[in-house]
Amino acid sequence: MTVATALPLHPLALLLPELPEAEHEGLTASIAKHGQLTPATSWVSPDGVEWLIDGRHRARACEQLGVPLRVERLDGDQAAARAFVLGANVLRRHLTPSQRAAAASALATRGRGESGSTAASLTQTQAAAAAGVSERLVRAARTFATDEELTDAVIRGELTVTEAERRARGALRLQLSRESETQEWLTPWSIVEGVVRALGCIDGDPCAEPGRRIPASWHLTEDDDALRRSWENPDGTASRVFLNPPWDRAHQFVRRLLAEHDGGHVEQAVVLLPARLGSDYVTALTVRGYPRVELTGRLKFEPGRGATRTGRGEAHFASMLVGVGVALEAMHEAFGDQGVVVQAWATTPA
Structure with a gap:
């Protein structure tokens, strides 16, 4: 147990909303009468800075009263600090x-x-x-x-x-x-919505059209040469990716996706492909046991550049979605109303 007059507030301490003023006044009155019954919590970051991660209202009350703040230091890494903040506040509030x-x-x-x-x-x-x-x-x-x-x-x-x-x-x-018109037939919005449900969010779109229509944090267009770029997030964390590659180069992009996934640069991905069973790229995904959705009917693309706003381009062949690193249940929940969800036995390590 240590005593501190002031510690910098870590962003974790600001995660949840302020106490209502009446509750804060009650807390201040209680500390004035009985003392600080529950210590605040600090954590030392890897750069050696000691942060206050829990107890900002107690710190404010003690400052108002002119008394030192009692603090207990939490040992552990940043994940331990995050878990503590979440658990402590959920239990307390x-x-x-x-x-x-x-x-x-x-x-x-x-x-x-x-x-x-x-x-x-x-x-x-x-x-x-x-x-x-x-x-x-x-x-x-x-x-x-x-x-x-x-x-x-x-x-x-x-x-x-x-x-x-x-x-x-x-x-x-x-x-x-x-959006203004572009020259492409674009991924149907129902597919995009399903991808967001399956992944939780879309970090990256390595095959973005010039309008960057997919709601992702980053996009790579044809000019960016995605096959030569890393697909991890800019902060170095593994990404969640939606991939709708040029279908005449699908085999190249599937190989790159699997390499990025195996290398830890891509955590999860949903990839839209022609349903060409037996092709090299479909086989490469199937043998790993990744779940796929065989879409019902012919996929109808949204109008883009060179198409009228009322037009819809229909694929000339069946299409499929494959969830790389995505659970079968998540694919079924996201796309079960758009096709049949299947999963093969994995014959090689995923």
Whole structure:
């Protein structure tokens, strides 16, 4: 146990909303009368800085009263700090499932390849367990994770996860409806929505059209030469990718996807391909046991450059979706209404 007059606030300490002023006044009065019964918690980052990660309201009350803050130091890595903050606040506060899910989503940032003591963050499964909510609700919260206003509104209790998810999808639809015409036939929006549900979010689009229509954090167009670029996120974490490659070069992009996945640069991916069973690239995916969706009917693409806004381009052959590193259940939940979901026995290590 240590005593501190001031410690810098770590962003983790600011994850959940402020206490209502009446509750804060009650806390201050209690500390004035009985002393600080529960210590705050600090954590030392790898660069040696000691941060306050829990107890900002106790720190504010002690500062107002002119008394030192009692602090206990948490040992462990950043993942341990994240788990502590989430678990402590969920247990201490009366939060709705949506508030807990939004907080868990904000902390669930572990990429593929991070494990054990080297991991700096949490998986969605770990964050959901710490928050006491379903992983499905955490995945839903990921759909608006990059929208600070929606995330803050959910954490403040002003919106549910379902309402925020609906608004986020509506904003994306509006954005797409306002786009100028391009020269391509574009991925149907129903497929894009399914990919977001299956992955939680789309980090990268390595085969983006010039308009960068897919709602991803980063895009690689033809000018970027994706076959020579890494597909990991700019911060070095493993990405979640949607891949709709030029179908005459599908075999090249599938080989690259598998190499990026095996190398830990891509955590999960959904790839849209011609359903050419027996082709090299389909076989390379099938033998690993990755689930695939054999889409019903011929895929109808959205109009792009060179097409009327009312036109729809129909593929001349069947299409399929393959989930690389994606669970069979997630593919069925996302695409079960668009085709048949199948999975082969894996004959080589995934």
